[in-house]
Amino acid sequence: MGEHYFASRPGAASRLRTVDLVLPDLHLRLETDRGVFSPDRIDPGTRILLETVPAPPPAGALLDLGCGYGPIALTLARRAPEAQVYGVDVNERALELARRNATAAGLDTVRFALADEIAPELRFEAIWSNPPIRIGKAALHDLLLTWLPRLTPGGRAHLVVQKHLGSDTLQRWLNEQGFPTDRLASRSAYRVLAVAARPEPTRTGDDTA
Template sequence: MEQYFTAQPTAQHQERTFSFNLRGHLLQLTTDNGVFSKQTVDFGTRTLISAIDFTNLPAGNLLDLGCGYGPIGLTLAKEQPQRQIMMADVNERALELARNNAIENRITNVQIQISDIYQQLQQQTYAAIYTNPPIRAGKAVVSAMITQAKNHLVLEGQLWLVVQKKQGAPTYKKIMQQTFENVQVIKRDKGYYVLKSVKTNN
């Protein structure tokens, strides 16, 4: 079965558009077959978005890693209009939707590009990285998203991640602690954990 982290989905197109309110911003979102959570903004993503706190965030751009059709990155762009938001995904169909959703919602402070984890992002650094990681891609992929994040954050930069307890939250919390020497549970809701680490040293 074709997964949403496939680079070039072959599923027959079946676009659908819906409105969704995220942090008080009513977004028009178009999805399609072959992308994650095509029916609606999934609960994990909503939980992460609602938990985000911009307090103590250093200067710099933000990264939505594994952006899909864009709900996290587009919300960040609305909330932080003075910052540039990078949105990256391996799924080309999802990226095309994200670009169109940015246009539809008149959001211009975004840059949307293909990247397999951080590979195509070169050595860019960010004030924060936000991700609802592709759990079905496997532990190695999700672990790399965490461990490599440190190299892509400025000092005092933040990594935010949402994951279900039954899909490995305790394991990924431990990897964040090992990588950053700190981790906080920011929010728990219906088995979902929003985890945050801060880069305190190089």
């Protein structure tokens, strides 16, 4: 069985290569390697996400959850140059590639880090993610329940998921967890889900008793 891209320290021998991310508003040449997600091309789900989501908030903190070698985070940074962009992943080889790609693109204010290196009090105006569905449903749910509550009031996450890997089931589950979720786009068996922050609880009466 091949090694999973969500290993923290991939054992596969390094074999560097480059891929091009070409969108109407940007062109990034990105270094990739064995042992990371989609090393041979920009994953179709990632491309569909980047081609369909609305523009990110122009300021504040933005998050790429499961950043890999950085295509989503660097697109966020290019589209919102005044924002502070973070990319998190468990794969240390991917994080190092993402840092190099950021520097090469002149976007080295983006911070790529392990999850526990991000301050727990930090809140995000937007989260974009091609989430690691293959880690399993329980682990995926834990991941989303860790990060989605960190959306600011009015914040929004955009997730891209293949239909046959459970996008419709995930949409229902997110709604059940209190995150209002709609399908933003559907293309080539992928769904782009727009996930709103949980509504603030309504306070009634006097809480000072």
